[in-house]
Amino acid sequence: MAFEGLTERLQNAMKKLRGKGKVSEADLRDTMREIRLALLEADVNFAVVKDFVKTVRDRAVGAKVLEGLNPAQQIVKIVDEELTKMMGETAVPLNKSPKIPTIIMMVGLQGAGKTTTAGKLANQLKTEQNARPLMIAADVYRPAAIDQLVTVGKQIDVPVFEMGTDVDPVEIVRQGLAQAETNHNDYVFIDTAGRLQIDEQLMDELANIKALANPTEILLVVDAMTGQNAVATAEGFDNKLDVTGVILTKLDGDTRGGAALSIRSVTGKPIKFVGEGEKMSDLDVFHPDRMASRILGMGDMLSLIEKTQKEYDEKQAQELTEKMRENSFDFNDFLDQMEQIQKMGPMDQIMKMIPGMANNPALANAQMDPKDMDHIKAVIYSMTEQERTDPDVLNPSRRRRIAAGSGRPVQEVNRMIKQFTQMKKMMNQVSKGNFSGMEGMMNNAGMGGALGGKMGQMAMRQMSRRMKKNKKRRSNLKRRKK
Template structure:
């Protein structure tokens, strides 16, 4: 994930200053030196780093901070606020006409994920803004781009307008506008052609199209992996077209993030969306305050909650919760929960949104987790409907048949059964005493006895028996 290295180094630098009982110019300069080096190593523009560090020092050495109860914490807040200002300072949004049609031009170099980003934004406009959207295939240079857009359009349920590769991009755009007006489309997104580098022919085509369609938004897609090139590309496109916002793609890659931190202050072009995956739903509105907190290892719970609200099936989740509260948990419930969780994206990404979980998220092997999920899905789908609802009936013969049908071993099925039994126990705790009963049961599991060596839950009868034996020994002593 982007900013991982920067996040680690900044968190370390701020942790050192937070541990100081008193703020001095010496320890302040030491912290700022680490911050400066962290930003430069993340490929942030030198002048941006210089201004950023000077602003922090000026505010941190003020009387209000020096005389505060916890000056270290005040410095952390100043760094967070300055990061937000660097990234924002305010959230940028699409310009959508309340009445009439809204036009969005998607521009960018080849390979930045522009066509995929066009479809993602179309889905966003359709699902979140409740607008009727038309995608227009104006990349007539690459026939594959037109087919890709049509495929993506079918996936998200959005119509795609195309006149093929024989009609120019500008003529296609003009015809698409007429078609959109006559068919009551509210938002039109033009996916334009890209190049390996900026050239005069590309810019002429884009400026001619801009003059014809009068876009309300010109969104430039930039690759988070390209570092400082983001700033160069954004500046050149902005000089020619007056770009209204950026769409930063491949945020899930191993990007240092310096370009993203530099681009707003240098070009004044705001980031509108960030994309962190290939799926149509892998697009988030950019919030400078949330990104600043993520960079500092503070998590981003609000984005995680929004993703859950958008992607998860609320009825399905409530149904599983009601079943668990009634003491029921079967293979069907296991499958339903698993399918819900996969909609939220990778496990490491989810952990990365949680405060203090940045380091743990890096230890997660998403490929290994995905392989386990596939195994579980294969095993459950190899069962009969009755077996899915009655885990207790699985004996040797059935186990062998299920494992063979899934192409796995009986040991894999036994692990799944054990996991389901653990969830059944938690379900009974929930039904026995609500949240209090569940917490009491969990504290018992994690207390003196803890989990048994086999990884399962201790047998309650054994524990109750041991208590009786202890009480009888006490009586004998008396």
């Protein structure tokens, strides 16, 4: 998980402040030293770290924060604001041409993930805006680069223009753009060649493609795991091509995340998207303020809600709400819930979006193993239809049969059934607007160990939000009728 080490270090630095009724200049100095070390360990550019620490210290002293109420909270607020500013303050949308097509040129070093990212972005536009993109295979050097783009295109049902490896890339782009005009494609993605390092031949070719295509966007795809080298790469490409934005890939595989904190400050170019996962849907708009909150362990509820809304079926949510009210929620429904939550991404990443959970000891010790979900599914699949819809019939002999059928210990089956019952009660209470005693029930409702409890909490939170939204909608409709 990106920023894991940085989050822990920053949390520890802030914790020392929170434990004090009054913060002295010496306390502030020690805290800033911890923050500086944390940022440097995260591979943030040295000059960026130096400016950041100086700004935070000057703001804290200049605003007489140390003499005010809740100085520790105010310092955390300053750090949050400056982290946000360092990464660009606000999300920067994709540029769009006033006339079609909008041409997007994907550039970057070999192995950064250009081809996959082009597919992810094309898929996002197709899914969310009903766009009709075309992808042009202009990388004629890397073995199987064209085949990879064609495979990606088939996966997301987006056409790919290619002319093989024996044609000049500039000519491929020329003819690809002509096809896009003929077919009225509204977006064109040019997948260009990369190298292991920047060289003149590569840059001259990219400059020629730019001169021909006149792209609306030149998006630099950077591997976040390369740390400060990512910043040097960004500077090199920007000096030659004047890139319009950056996409950070493999952010989920980097525990440091220094590239995200450095690129905007050093190059002045916005990070527009981040890739965190292998699936074609694993590309998110980069929100500096939300990322700052995640880094400080304060969660990212807005992104979590957006993920929920994307993956959650409205009709199914309404049906499930009714089942919760009637207390008829069964194992079939729970299976559906697991599949919905799995679509949102790895559970440990999802939980860290919830405020307070990023540095929660219980979460830190929890084994967020995807196999736990498979074990739960195996147990449910080993039940008869009657047992799934009426858990009350699950006597000891049935449980032993289910354990044998699923290959899980009978104790695990017993625990899962008990915790399912607790979660069912919890969801029923929420459906009636009764939140008393929720915390204790949440802590106990841990399907398959820690994992299921988190799933139960997630399901409850999803349903609670949906119910409130539906209630507000019904209230608005009534007012309009009056």
